[in-house]
Amino acid sequence: MEQKAYIQLEDTYGAHNYKPLDVVLSRGKGVWVWDVEGKRYLDCLSAYSAVNQGHCHPRIAAAMAEQLEKLTLTSRAFRNDQLGPFYRELCELTRSHKVLPMNSGAEAVETAIKTVRKWGYKVKGVPQDQAEIIVCANNFHGRTITIVGFSTDPNSREGFGPFTPGFKIVPFGDAAAFEAAITPNTVGFLVEPIQGEAGVIIPPDNFLPDVKAICKKNNVVLILDEIQTGLGRTGKLLAEEHYGIEADLTLIGKALSGGYYPVSAVLSNTEVMGVLQPGEHGSTFGGNPLACAVARAALKVLTEEGLTENADRMGAYFLSGLKQIRNPLIREVRGKGLLIAVEFLPEAGGARQYCEALQERGVLCKETHDHIIRFAPPLVITSDVIDWALEQIEAVIGQKQTYAGIQ
Numbered sequence: 001m002e003q004k005a006y007i008q009l010e011d012t013y014g015a016h017n018y019k020p021l022d023v024v025l026s027r028g029k030g031v032w033v034w035d036v037e038g039k040r041y042l043d044c045l046s047a048y049s050a051v052n053q054g055h056c057h058p059r060i061a062a063a064m065a066e067q068l069e070k071l072t073l074t075s076r077a078f079r080n081d082q083l084g085p086f087y088r089e090l091c092e093l094t095r096s097h098k099v100l101p102m103n104s105g106a107e108a109v110e111t112a113i114k115t116v117r118k119w120g121y122k123v124k125g126v127p128q129d130q131a132e133i134i135v136c137a138n139n140f141h142g143r144t145i146t147i148v149g150f151s152t153d154p155n156s157r158e159g160f161g162p163f164t165p166g167f168k169i170v171p172f173g174d175a176a177a178f179e180a181a182i183t184p185n186t187v188g189f190l191v192e193p194i195q196g197e198a199g200v201i202i203p204p205d206n207f208l209p210d211v212k213a214i215c216k217k218n219n220v221v222l223i224l225d226e227i228q229t230g231l232g233r234t235g236k237l238l239a240e241e242h243y244g245i246e247a248d249l250t251l252i253g254k255a256l257s258g259g260y261y262p263v264s265a266v267l268s269n270t271e272v273m274g275v276l277q278p279g280e281h282g283s284t285f286g287g288n289p290l291a292c293a294v295a296r297a298a299l300k301v302l303t304e305e306g307l308t309e310n311a312d313r314m315g316a317y318f319l320s321g322l323k324q325i326r327n328p329l330i331r332e333v334r335g336k337g338l339l340i341a342v343e344f345l346p347e348a349g350g351a352r353q354y355c356e357a358l359q360e361r362g363v364l365c366k367e368t369h370d371h372i373i374r375f376a377p378p379l380v381i382t383s384d385v386i387d388w389a390l391e392q393i394e395a396v397i398g399q400k401q402t403y404a405g406i407q
């Protein structure tokens with residue numbers, strides 16, 4: 001079947017809740033993906049950082065194949081022989097005390113919200129149903145009703161109300177605004193260390209250290225959503241390490257399975273998780289043996305293949321190459337590790353045109369909001385491939401071509 005026919009099937013039978021590039025992929029290996037017509041592309045999105053380990057990593061594939069012949073799902077009504085080892089390996093790697101496994105990122109966020117509310121009532125002494133959680137403007141934490149209720153993106157929330165009460169929004173990167181929003185009923189602060197979906201927004205260096213101190217002083221649980229920034233993406237295992245802090249609750253997902261399977265987790269450094277009693281929270285698939293076996297392999301690949309260190313080195317290399325591209329329509333090039341953004345001025349007329357031109361040249365990336373392109377390839381990328389990518393990117397967004405396009 002031709003590419004066009006697949007696209008038509010999607011458009012005919014599927015809900016139109018995405019606007020993908022018109023490329024139909026059927027194969028992937030490492031940093032590369034191939035469309036149904038055999039054309040090769042460099043994946044510069046990595047499924048929003050879910051395939052940090054590269055597409056179809058053979059070690060994860062082998063672990064998954066082995067486990068799916070043995071046992072896939074027990075539910076948590078019974079125990080399984082993958083869960084305990086998964087807990088221990090994840091805790092040792094992230095220096096956490098306790099893990100609560102879920103499936104999607106949004107479920108990890110919901111789990112954290114439930115946990116800190118319960119902690120607020122049982123431990124902090126907040127009056128019933130008065131718990132408040134503070135979040136940041138331009139956040140992205142997923143798509144459930146509760147989560148979109150505290151989004152500031154009109155696309156994400158309009159037409160989906162009524163929403164869950166109990167959330168306050170403060171500007172991202174402003175510790176003083178956060179402190180001012182705290183009341184005796186504040187139980188948690190939910191924040192991304194770097195806002196990925198907002199366009200790789202990096203806060204001032206003192207933001208998270210200040211936030212950590214303010215949380216401690218006011219007995220507020222600091223919840224870091226590292227679903228996109230975690231597991232090596234920014235050149236550290238967790239982005240919090242750039243700022244020398246530890247969250248009380250850390251949310252991970254996406255690359256926790258290397259793209260094989262939805263696996264997420266809430267990691268706890270404190271006694272907060274201890275408030276949950278049997279029957280108060282759960283998930284049929286959360287912590288299933290197949291998910292645990294896949295996640296164990298995905299974590300081993302990250303550490304044993306030095307992918308975090310590679311993200312640090314290759315990220316710096318890619319960023320400096322992108323910064324050398326001259327074009328007055330570029331407002332800023334920024335990033336940490338392999339989470340990089342090129343932001344254009346509004347006069348450029350949107351980033352989608354560049355993504356489409358890059359697709360022509362075999363580089364797949366996606367605009368975020370109107371004027372930003374995110375470059376986030378799998379962490380297995382090498383400098384040779386980056387050199388090649390930079391040539392393609394320069395040809396599309398370099399000065400000469402842009403002016404030609406505009407005139």
Ligand SMILES: *Cc1c(COP(=O)(O)O)cnc(C)c1O
Nearest residue numbers: 104105106140141142225227228
């Ligand atoms: C992707 C993402 C989520 C949601 O994860 P899903 O698996 O899509 O539910 C939450 N937070 C951040 C920061 C994300 O990037």
